[in-house]
Amino acid sequence: MKSIFLVGFMGSGKSTIGKQLAKKLKLNYLDTDDLIEQTANKKIKTIFAEDGENVFRDLEHQVLTSTSDLGYVISTGGGIVERQENRAWLSTKQVVYLKTSWETINERLQADQDRPIWQDQSRDKQLLLTKRDSLYRDIAKITIETDNQGVDQIVDQIYSIFE
Template sequence: MKAIYLIGFMGSGKSSVLRLLAEKMALPGLDTDQQIEQTTGRTIPEIFKCQGEAIFREKETDTLMKMPKTDAVVATGGGIVESTMNRNWLKEHVFVVYLHTSLAEIDRRLGNDDSRPLWKKHEKTELYERRLEKYRQTADNLIETDGKSPEQVAEEIYQLIRKENTDMLGI
């Protein structure tokens, strides 16, 4: 089975849904940001501060290319869609689920979260709007997350995957 990759803006619930969905599907759950932190020995905010966003994006692409294409659930960083190479890789190799969350809901969830380098900037709305179409173009399916718990979102994706696999098998 193709690996399931979760994309969406920061605060959309990718990491929370990842844990629940991986457990429900009895598959390994991986997070690209955690992989970057393990590989570099630095946190994402440290990489942004010391090396800048461009270096982080290079590390993100390198990490993505090494992630599994089958039998796994993977949460990606919110900016993974900024790179055309990343979007093309995702579309070509894995099943992509976009966790769509309104900016108002994200603002409510994140508040003053200091651990996200790009959330502290004033251009949040511009960043959100710039990425929206990239998420939509990359995704095989879109799941609305506003007002839903991570458990509800994971169950919705699980049912979607079961239906997709059944449809593919002609059952």
């Protein structure tokens, strides 16, 4: 089976849903953020603080394009769509957009201390979601509305498409 790439804003549930979906489809699971941390041998928060967002985005692109196109469910970072070359690469893949409202994201991430962009008070995250939404939609073959749905419901929807 071809790999399935999950995209969406931070807090949309890509990692949680990706792990469950991989189990259900009997596929391997990868998270690009985990692969970046392994490659850099440091946490994403540290990469942002020490090296900057551009270095992180370079690593993100490297990791994304090295993933296998067969047998994986792959959760991507929320900003993977920031770079045109990532969008072009993903546009030829099986991409599922986990569309989540600002209200739901804000509620889920209230106590989050690990996401550097979420912690950056100088960035308008709601505006960032609006900007990225069209980029996610452009590359996604399937869009799943995640608001007011449990993980199992979302996984079942995606599973029914790919089983």
